[in-house]
Amino acid sequence: MAKEVKxxxxxxxxxxxxxxxxxxxxxxxxxxxxxxxxxxxxxTRIDGREKTTGxxxxxxxxxxxxxxxxKFLRSPxxxxxxxxxxxxxxxxxxxxxxxxxxxxxxxxxxRFAGQEILAVAAETAQQAEEALQRVKIEYDVRSFxxxxxxxxxxxxxxxxxxxxxxxxxxxxxxxxxxxxxQQGNIRGPVIRPRGGTSEKVDAALASSHxxxxxxxxxxxxxxxxxxxxxxxxxxxxxxxxxxWASTQGTFTVRxxxxxxxxxxxxxxRVITPYMGGGFGAKFGAGIFGVMAAKLARKTRKPVRLxxxxxxxxxxxxxxxxxxxxxxIGADKSGHLKGIKLISYGTAGVGTGAGTSGPARxxxxxxxxxxxxxxVFINAGPGAAFRAPGHPQGAFxxxxxxxxxxxxxxxxxxxxxxxxTANNEVRQVEYxxxxxxxxxxxxxxxxxxxxxxxxxGLGMANAVWYYIYGTGFQATLQVNSDxxxxxxxxxxxxxxxxxxxxxxxxxxxxxxxxxxxxxRIGDTDWGFGPASGGSQTTAGITPAxxxxxxxxxxxMFEIAAPILQVQPEQLTxxxxxxxxxxxxxxxxxWKQVASKIPGDKFSVLGERVRDYREFNPRTTAGVQxxxxxxxxxxxxxxxxxxxxxxxxxxxxxxxTLESQVNGGIIQGISYALFENRILDRNTGVMVNPxxxxxKIAGSLDIPxxxxxxxxxxHGQSSTGAVGIGEPATVPTSAAIANAIFHAIGVRIRELPMxxxxxxAALESIQGDTS
Ligand code: MOS
Numbered sequence: 001m002a003k004e005v006k007x008x009x010x011x012x013x014x015x016x017x018x019x020x021x022x023x024x025x026x027x028x029x030x031x032x033x034x035x036x037x038x039x040x041x042x043x044t045r046i047d048g049r050e051k052t053t054g055x056x057x058x059x060x061x062x063x064x065x066x067x068x069x070x071k072f073l074r075s076p077x078x079x080x081x082x083x084x085x086x087x088x089x090x091x092x093x094x095x096x097x098x099x100x101x102x103x104x105x106x107x108x109x110x111r112f113a114g115q116e117i118l119a120v121a122a123e124t125a126q127q128a129e130e131a132l133q134r135v136k137i138e139y140d141v142r143s144f145x146x147x148x149x150x151x152x153x154x155x156x157x158x159x160x161x162x163x164x165x166x167x168x169x170x171x172x173x174x175x176x177x178x179x180x181x182q183q184g185n186i187r188g189p190v191i192r193p194r195g196g197t198s199e200k201v202d203a204a205l206a207s208s209h210x211x212x213x214x215x216x217x218x219x220x221x222x223x224x225x226x227x228x229x230x231x232x233x234x235x236x237x238x239x240x241x242x243x244w245a246s247t248q249g250t251f252t253v254r255x256x257x258x259x260x261x262x263x264x265x266x267x268x269r270v271i272t273p274y275m276g277g278g279f280g281a282k283f284g285a286g287i288f289g290v291m292a293a294k295l296a297r298k299t300r301k302p303v304r305l306x307x308x309x310x311x312x313x314x315x316x317x318x319x320x321x322x323x324x325x326x327x328i329g330a331d332k333s334g335h336l337k338g339i340k341l342i343s344y345g346t347a348g349v350g351t352g353a354g355t356s357g358p359a360r361x362x363x364x365x366x367x368x369x370x371x372x373x374x375v376f377i378n379a380g381p382g383a384a385f386r387a388p389g390h391p392q393g394a395f396x397x398x399x400x401x402x403x404x405x406x407x408x409x410x411x412x413x414x415x416x417x418x419x420t421a422n423n424e425v426r427q428v429e430y431x432x433x434x435x436x437x438x439x440x441x442x443x444x445x446x447x448x449x450x451x452x453x454x455x456g457l458g459m460a461n462a463v464w465y466y467i468y469g470t471g472f473q474a475t476l477q478v479n480s481d482x483x484x485x486x487x488x489x490x491x492x493x494x495x496x497x498x499x500x501x502x503x504x505x506x507x508x509x510x511x512x513x514x515x516x517x518x519r520i521g522d523t524d525w526g527f528g529p530a531s532g533g534s535q536t537t538a539g540i541t542p543a544x545x546x547x548x549x550x551x552x553x554x555m556f557e558i559a560a561p562i563l564q565v566q567p568e569q570l571t572x573x574x575x576x577x578x579x580x581x582x583x584x585x586x587x588x589w590k591q592v593a594s595k596i597p598g599d600k601f602s603v604l605g606e607r608v609r610d611y612r613e614f615n616p617r618t619t620a621g622v623q624x625x626x627x628x629x630x631x632x633x634x635x636x637x638x639x640x641x642x643x644x645x646x647x648x649x650x651x652x653x654x655t656l657e658s659q660v661n662g663g664i665i666q667g668i669s670y671a672l673f674e675n676r677i678l679d680r681n682t683g684v685m686v687n688p689x690x691x692x693x694k695i696a697g698s699l700d701i702p703x704x705x706x707x708x709x710x711x712x713h714g715q716s717s718t719g720a721v722g723i724g725e726p727a728t729v730p731t732s733a734a735i736a737n738a739i740f741h742a743i744g745v746r747i748r749e750l751p752m753x754x755x756x757x758x759a760a761l762e763s764i765q766g767d768t769s
Contacts, residue, residue, distance in 0.1 A: 008032035009614075011428050012710035020714060022611050027508070027549040029611065030649060030719050032712040038503040039718075040710065042654040043513050045499045047274075047492075056274045059246040062232045064302040068097055069125040070295050072288070072311065073118050073132045075110040078378035078683025079144035079157065082108040082117060086136040093134055095127035096120060097299040102287060110139070111159060111349045112378050113684045114314030116287050121295040121303050144378040146678040148321060148346045151185040151377045159185050159349060159376035166351050169252075169283070173320065173352020173382055174389035175372055186344070187351060188373030194360055201369040204338035208329025212403045216326065216396035217749040218345075220676040221319040222312065223385060224695055227276025229316045230306030231285075233292040241293055242269045245285075246306075248278035248493045249530030254523045256285040261293060272491040272521040279666075280384030281317030283530055313688035317383025318676060320345045320353035320374075324396040328365075334408050336365035336419050344373040345392070347382025358393035358729070361463045361618055363401070363419045378683055384532065386663070387464060387725035391670055391732055395750060398460035398733035402740065406446070412737065413439055413459060425711055426461070426620045429644040432707055433459070437624035437642040447744025452632045455639075456742025460733035462621035462645070464726035466614075467533035468716070472540050472607035473526035476505065476547040478555070479600045482590035484511065486547070487519040490528030490540050495724055496655040497536050501544045503652060504718060508548035509555075510572035511589065526604070534722025537651060539607055542716040547605025549717070554601055559592045610715040621645035621726045623664070625734040626702075629742040631761055634754030638668050638702040638735060646711045648721030653708055660706035660727040667731020669696035675751050 001024040008015040008031045015032040022029070030039065050056040075082075083106065087099045101118040102108075108117070118135065122128040143157040150156055164187060168177040175190045182188075196204075205211055232244040241263060247253045247270070254270045257263070275282075285293075292305035307316065322345035329338050345353030356370035405415035413434055420426045434440065442457045449455050477485045486505055492498050502516040519525060529539035555577060556567040563570070563586070565579045572578070578586035626640040641664050650656055673694035677686050687693040706727075713719055732750060740746050745760045 007714035009712045009714045011424055012712065013428065014424070015712065018714070020611055023608065025550070026546050026608070027717050029714045029717050031714045036507055038513060039507050040650050040653065043499060043503050043652050044654060045496050046502050046513060046518065047498060051274070058227055058274045058276055059230060059232060059244045059272065060227050060306055062244045062304070064232065064234055067232065067302040067304055068121040068123060068295070068299060069128050070119050070121040070292055070303050070305040071125065071128040071132055072116045073135055074311070074315070075113060075115045075117055077110060077139055077141050078113040078146060079142040080110040080139040081142065082106055082110060082137060083140055084138040085118065087118070089134040090120060090131040093127065093131040095123035096131045097122060097301065098295050100291060100295055100298065102291065112380050114311065114380055116315065119291045119295060119305070121299055144683045145185070146377050146379055146683045147680055148323065148375050148377060151346065151375045152344070154184060156185055159378055164351060173347060173350070173384055174354030174357065175374065176352030185376040186373050187376065189371040190354060192356060192360060192370045194368040196367040196369065198369050201338045201340045201367040204367045205327055205329040205340065208337045209332040210404060210407045211327065211329040212400050212407060213327040214400060214403065214748060216324045216399065218322045218392040218395055219674070219750050220321045221385065221670050221674045222676055222693065223279045223281045223317055224690070225277030225279060225281070228307045228309065228312050229282060229286060229288060231289045231292045232302060232304045233296040234302040235296055235300070239263065240267050242271065243289065243293065244271045245289065246275045247272055247282045248275070248491060248532065249283045250489050250491050250521060250523050251527060252283045252530045253285050253289065257289060257293060260285065260290050270523045275491060275493060278493050278531065279386045280388065280532065283532060286316065309690060310688040313676065313693060314685060315380045317385065318348070318380065319385035320347040320382040322353060322355045322392040324355055324392070326396050326400045328400050328404055330404055330408060334410050334415055334418050336363050337367065339363065339365045339368045341370040343371065344375050346375045346377045346379070348377055348379035350381030350383070352382060352388070355389045355393040355396070357390045358397045358463055362397070362461050364422055379678055386666065387729045390464070390729040391667065394460060394462065394730050394733045395736060398730060399736050399746065399748065402458070402737045403746065411444065416461060423616070423620060425646050425709070426622065428709060429620055429622045429646070432709065433622050433624050433642050433644040436705055436707065439624065446741045449742065452630060454629050454631060454742040456627050456629065456738040456740065457624065458734050458737025458739070458741050459622060459624045460730035460737060462623065462726045462729035464534060464619045464729065466538070466617045466619065466721050467535045468538040468610070469529050469535060470607050470609055472528050472543040474540065474543040474547040474605045475526050475602055476551045476605065477600055477602040478551055478593055478596065480593055480596045482593040483517065484509065484515060485517045485519065486544065487525040488528045488540060488543070489520070489523045489525045490536065491521045491531065493531035493536065495536065495659055496652065497540065499655060500537055500541060500651045504541050504544045505548045508545055509552055510574055510576065534724040534726065536722070537720045538648070538716070538722055541651065541718040541720045543605045543607040545605065545717040547603050550603040550605060554603065555592050558595050559587055562587060562595065612715050614713045614715060619646050619721055619726055621730060623730045623734045625731070625738045627735060627738040627742055629739055629757060631743060634757035636672055636739060636752060636757065640703045641731070642705045643727065644707045644709060645723060645726055646709050647723040648711055648713055649719035650708045650710055651718070651720055656708045656723055657706040659723050661704050663727025664704055664731050665696055665701055667728045668700060668735065670750065671732035671735045672751055672753070
């Protein structure tokens, strides 16, 4: 059965009405006409106290009786064949309970320095570490390549001598699972023409009034989550495995462990009460997860296997680097005629270094053509990383767009307005952002400041996609004492999803968010989304609201005979259930709950398919940055960032702004500091720590203004769309454009460190002398 509802949809400042059919057992979607009490407001995290007092237990903190500590032995060589392993001395070492090789049989091929070879479980971490030093391994060392340009040469050492195929999986990198050719170390290209062939784009560019052609380079960035990867594995009995995991996908970890260990899914339980960041690198069980489970089975003891900071940098994921040749052209009036991107990059021994998302999805252009290739090198595999491919792609595209605007003598903001005219959300965002930032006061001339410290203003666009899953199930239990418990297996990656879930229930039931006990992070509860593609909120909140709606109907049924009205005549607010027409006919929530037959009831809400499509199925964001460049030292300081983003209907502005702040901070860090450095002579990472691998610190954080605009789609019962990833997409590009505006010269390579700034400044001094 279905019912029809009228919905106000669109940007909040320009709503229009649509008629929409929705299933019978779901509430009318929240839309632009709803004035809600909590949703869209600012609610502090329900677990803030637990976290700030240190009471919150992360996987890292889990301690079980009799627990063993496991450590990996990793290859010191970037390319080698393991011929022989002798573990006898290690096995005899004090406290050692088990030694297990990753591969059952030898020889084993090693493709990067840091690749796992075996693991030891011992009574203490110290003993495990010491035992590893007593393992004897015979390596046949092979030649390797760690430089992406060298790896492309015909005579380069081959990283793989077979065709590499990747299974589609949660957290895929752009192009990772595409079927494509492979030659030498090059896999690809993946070609995605939009509006024509390479020839068509070339013709459009040839007939352009102004063209920019430039090559941009981005570095490898590692995820640097505060909590490292790892698990504590415990067998309840021979057939039932329980694993505490620092993961962004409780169910994806469960499924992988079940598959690898040959267990039914329901025999594997994954628990993630709190976790300290994933950013895309924590979807799978990992070799560490599988090894911990096997060691625990072998020793019949719980096993803790948490990686250290060095292992984090080497082996569990990174943002691939890129070399992007971009050619873009526009006609005299400033309309884009062609965007052509030829991109290659390396995900080490992994695949998916694509960068074309921004080039294909932000601007209206007569023709767009993109070609992306992966280059294999002997380095740890890339992994999905907060908007995979997009900070890279935006760094190139948004600088090229800026360059073309200057060439056409147009304001970079006006140029963007013109070429995104069909995107209403963007137009609203430009307006708000420019005003808050003070763009109109900007001196159009780059490098105009006098003195050694020069200020610059720049901007850049972000794009991300609306992604959601279905089948998620939230259970809501109402007890006869009036308490309300919500449970679902979803993990909180750090964005605060538990708080959002409490808000949604409170909104629907007329209670307060603190009235709702939220239980998440355990696969024994209902199916929930992995936190990937910024889909957690869009995925789970409709299931939660649908559950609360069913609970509300049940409470109305119980209250109706007491109030002597029909259930349909009832409504609720502020802890009271009352008749719409006679508000004095009321009972408190608790009074009604006390009449629940038996002791409690529970209902199940499901995430069903979206009710309606909307176009484009993307979210828009724009960021403005002000920088100060010290032309004597080459240092860049970001003073201020104004960010305007959309994520459908905002749930909690406080957690949303927090996500945007985080995205910008990570973007600044990417723009100015972070860089994985591999030694060309040894193939080893030279900065696998947080001292020499620089990340932004508190003194590098500018004043940030984050604005979330309301866009109603009415597509689900909550209308939520995600924000986690888009917030970091345009930051490095906005900073690069601001640097150009400050000093009048382009930095086309990340990170934009003082040496590059000084070299660029020298190059223009050379020009004028
Ligand atoms: Mo994301 S990079 O899909 O966590």
